[in-house]
Amino acid sequence: MTETILDLAEITLRELNQTLQNSANGAFRVTNPRGAHAVAAGLHTDVEVHIDGSVGYYCAGMHQVGTVRVEGNASTGLAENIMSGKVHITGSATMSAGATGNGGLVVIEGNSGARCGISMKGVDIVVGGNVGHMSAFMGQAGNLVVLGDAANDLGDSLYEANIFVRGKVASLGADCIEKEMRAEHVETLTRLLAEAGMDADPADFTRFGSARELYNFHVDDIDAELAARSTGA
Amino acid sequence: MCGIVGLFLKTEKYRHELGLHTAAMLHEMRGRGLDSAGFAVYDPAREGHTRLTLLSEGREFDWSPTAAALETALNAEVTVRQILDHAVFETTGDGRAARQWIIDNVPEVDVLSHGRQIELYKSVGDPDLVASRYDLASRTGTHAIAHTRMATESAVTTNGSHPFVTGADTCLVHNGSLSNHNQLRKKLVQQGESFQTENDSEVAAGYLSWRLREGDTIDEALHGALRDLDGFYTFAIGVENGFAILRDPIACKPAVVAETDDWVAMSSEYRAIAMLPDVAHASVFEPDPGRIYSWSLAA
Numbered sequence: 204m205t206e207t208i209l210d211l212a213e214i215t216l217r218e219l220n221q222t223l224q225n226s227a228n229g230a231f232r233v234t235n236p237r238g239a240h241a242v243a244a245g246l247h248t249d250v251e252v253h254i255d256g257s258v259g260y261y262c263a264g265m266h267q268v269g270t271v272r273v274e275g276n277a278s279t280g281l282a283e284n285i286m287s288g289k290v291h292i293t294g295s296a297t298m299s300a301g302a303t304g305n306g307g308l309v310v311i312e313g314n315s316g317a318r319c320g321i322s323m324k325g326v327d328i329v330v331g332g333n334v335g336h337m338s339a340f341m342g343q344a345g346n347l348v349v350l351g352d353a354a355n356d357l358g359d360s361l362y363e364a365n366i367f368v369r370g371k372v373a374s375l376g377a378d379c380i381e382k383e384m385r386a387e388h389v390e391t392l393t394r395l396l397a398e399a400g401m402d403a404d405p406a407d408f409t410r411f412g413s414a415r416e417l418y419n420f421h422v423d424d425i426d427a428e429l430a431a432r433s434t435g436a
Numbered sequence: 437m438c439g440i441v442g443l444f445l446k447t448e449k450y451r452h453e454l455g456l457h458t459a460a461m462l463h464e465m466r467g468r469g470l471d472s473a474g475f476a477v478y479d480p481a482r483e484g485h486t487r488l489t490l491l492s493e494g495r496e497f498d499w500s501p502t503a504a505a506l507e508t509a510l511n512a513e514v515t516v517r518q519i520l521d522h523a524v525f526e527t528t529g530d531g532r533a534a535r536q537w538i539i540d541n542v543p544e545v546d547v548l549s550h551g552r553q554i555e556l557y558k559s560v561g562d563p564d565l566v567a568s569r570y571d572l573a574s575r576t577g578t579h580a581i582a583h584t585r586m587a588t589e590s591a592v593t594t595n596g597s598h599p600f601v602t603g604a605d606t607c608l609v610h611n612g613s614l615s616n617h618n619q620l621r622k623k624l625v626q627q628g629e630s631f632q633t634e635n636d637s638e639v640a641a642g643y644l645s646w647r648l649r650e651g652d653t654i655d656e657a658l659h660g661a662l663r664d665l666d667g668f669y670t671f672a673i674g675v676e677n678g679f680a681i682l683r684d685p686i687a688c689k690p691a692v693v694a695e696t697d698d699w700v701a702m703s704s705e706y707r708a709i710a711m712l713p714d715v716a717h718a719s720v721f722e723p724d725p726g727r728i729y730s731w732s733l734a735a
Contacts, residue, residue, distance in 0.1 A: 237710035238707030257710065257720070258706075259705055297690065335724075
């Protein structure tokens with residue numbers, strides 16, 4: 204497949220994104236991104252985009268389908284709201300990578316900053332390094348795999364997403380607990396590590412998930428509550 | 437939203453181009469705030485001299501009578517360099533005494549900075565215009581911090597523009613908003629600090645000023661800030677011979693740092709760093725929340 208070069212030193216960001224969004228398929232190489240925002244955002248066809256260098260905010264944001272690979276770092280909101288397809292960066296991402304993602308795979312070879320996978324709704328995220336505080340905050344579905352360490356309040360207010368961590372966890376957030384690693388979890392983790400191209404042994408990981416205490420109705424002292432009701436107090 | 441940049445030159449290599457690179461960084465942060473801008477550059481004064489940057493906002497001002505009177509008061513030589521509504525006084529006399537004398541005797545003038553290295557310029561308007569008006573690009577020196585402001589907590593005025601001075605050769609730029617600034621301002625006034633605006637960032641500067649005056653090191657003062665300031669912030673702080681960064685523990689406000697053998701650069705966004713020389717070989721990272729980073733020249 205021949206590759207079309209799109210040089211951000213020569214064309215505007217709008218021209219770049221219009222070219223990508225108007226292509227039914229094909230391979231593209233983006234040069235000189237120089238930290239620009241919203242590079243390759245809103246892709247909705249099965250294109251393959253290779254970005255040579257670091258990008259700014261919301262790279263591959265609202266990603267519906269296709270593949271984006273960044274040779275470098277990414278700032279806030281990498282692949283936010285990804286629906287399917289794959290976004291892979293060789294460097295590190297700052298805050299809120301993969302936020303609210305519904306599906307697809309996000310691979311970060313380096314570290315990810317705070318709130319990685321916040322409100323994830325089905326996306327799979329694999330981080331080669333560490334994740335920042337409040338990662339997977341309010342996660343609803345999907346898997347967050349961390350080969351390094353997790354900072355404070357991991358999985359705070361988690362619904363049903365799975366979190367796998369190989370390194371240390373500084374602290375767990377409210378309602379997030381360590382859980383048993385069953386056969387189906389090992390299978391999922393093995394598949395995700397392979398898809399992400401990460402060399403790690405699933406046996407070295409710990410699984411975390413929701414205790415399901417926070418989002419169910421729960422009265423601390425039911426006797427006192429009933430007594431109060433019967434006396435009309 | 438505001439944009440902040442800082443550039444600290446560890447070696448001689450780019451010191452003749454400090455302003456050029458700082459202006460390019462500031463330009464990239466225009467999109468984060470077009471209300472006002474300001475910059476502080478650190479370039480040592482002649483041996484035994486102190487500098488004061490003075491502002492006579494929006495007025496023609498004849499600085500020579502002030503300089504002459506100050507010479508008499510200090511019993512020391514005072515030279516004047518005027519740049520539009522700013523002036524830089526350089527003196528062999530006591531810098532603190534000079535600052536206090538101007539505050540007491542020339543109330544229509546603001547003392548923007550004082551110290552052995554710092555010069556500070558600020559104005560309302562497009563950051564590119566502010567940079568060119570005060571000729572940032574031609575500045576030499578060891579380090580600089582700069583700011584583009586999108587005002588949220590107080591009016592768009594020159595006095596509400598950053599950087600804010602926190603003492604001799606010390607200043608601060610801020611991206612964020614503090615929620616306990618009114619309460620803290622009252623406490624600081626009781627401690628003897630004075631404030632010129634309703635601005636929240638000025639309170640952060642006043643806080644550091646108070647801590648430094650009480651004998652804290654910059655690291656100790658920033659540890660105190662982590663405890664006593666409530667709100668969102670990324671700070672870049674310029675000090676004599678050095679440069680520091682602090683983000684609040686929640687870290688909603690962005691920051692990125694790049695470091696090579698020759699320089700350390702920080703900014704709200706990577707694009708302000710992307711065109712610095714040799715950036716391809718820089719180590720690039722996001723500063724951790726609630727952690728103090730500082731760099732200084734070997735004394």
